[in-house]
Amino acid sequence: MGFWKSLFSTDAVATASRVQSGASSAIATEPRVAFSTERDLDLYELEELCDAVGWSRRPLRKVRKALQHSFLVVSMWEERGAKRRLVGFARATSDCAFNATIWDVVIHPSYQSRGYGKALMKYIIKKLRSEDISNITLFADPHVVDFYRRLGFILDPEGIKGMFWYPD
Numbered sequence: 001m002g003f004w005k006s007l008f009s010t011d012a013v014a015t016a017s018r019v020q021s022g023a024s025s026a027i028a029t030e031p032r033v034a035f036s037t038e039r040d041l042d043l044y045e046l047e048e049l050c051d052a053v054g055w056s057r058r059p060l061r062k063v064r065k066a067l068q069h070s071f072l073v074v075s076m077w078e079e080r081g082a083k084r085r086l087v088g089f090a091r092a093t094s095d096c097a098f099n100a101t102i103w104d105v106v107i108h109p110s111y112q113s114r115g116y117g118k119a120l121m122k123y124i125i126k127k128l129r130s131e132d133i134s135n136i137t138l139f140a141d142p143h144v145v146d147f148y149r150r151l152g153f154i155l156d157p158e159g160i161k162g163m164f165w166y167p168d
Contacts, residue, residue: 031080033087033116035123039073045086046075052108067091071100072131074124076107076116087111088120092128092136100128102138121151 043060051057067073076088088107094100102124107117128136139162140148145155156162 031078033119034077034079035120036075036077037073037127038075039067039070041067041073041075041086041089046089049086049089049106049108050104053106055106066104069093070103071096072124072127074120074127076120076123078111088116090120090124092124094128094131094133096131098133099135099137100133102136105138117147118151121148 043063046063047057047060070091071094072092074090075086078085078087086108088111090102090105092100092102102121105117105120107120125136138148138153140153149155
């Protein structure tokens with residue numbers, strides 16, 4: 001429960017700034033991490049990020065549609081001077097009242113294991129909670145379940161398995 005308490009007392013942007021592993025002195029070119037909820041993303045840049053982690057290519061028209069119909073879109077940028085680089089992304093769908101599901105959480109491999117994923121998740125959860133969304137779910141591949149557990153997510157306590165329908 002410590003994660004959930006810190007979520008409301010810690011500014012996610014400050015958390016993201018602390019994930020930097022660089023020098024302690026302030027240099028003009030020292031990278032800074034910033035979040036954005038703008039939906040007008042360069043889809044090619046987003047797909048390059050997804051490619052970097054080994055995700056399958058998705059048709060850009062469908063990616064655009066998914067972004068348009070998402071309740072919340074969050075991108076995470078490393079800013080170094082005037083240069084910006086997309087280093088993280090997540091989105092959420094919602095019924096706009098009670099429930100939201102987080103999708104497409106991705107952190108560039110060069111930035112993994114440095115606290116960026118935790119900062120991104122804190123940010124998106126804080127945004128969802130500020131909209132009074134109380135039930136937040138996600139689907140996780142087996143190799144990242146422990147990451148989400150450390151953030152306070154639990155496996156379905158009732159042992160109910162999700163059900164899926166896929167076209168033939």
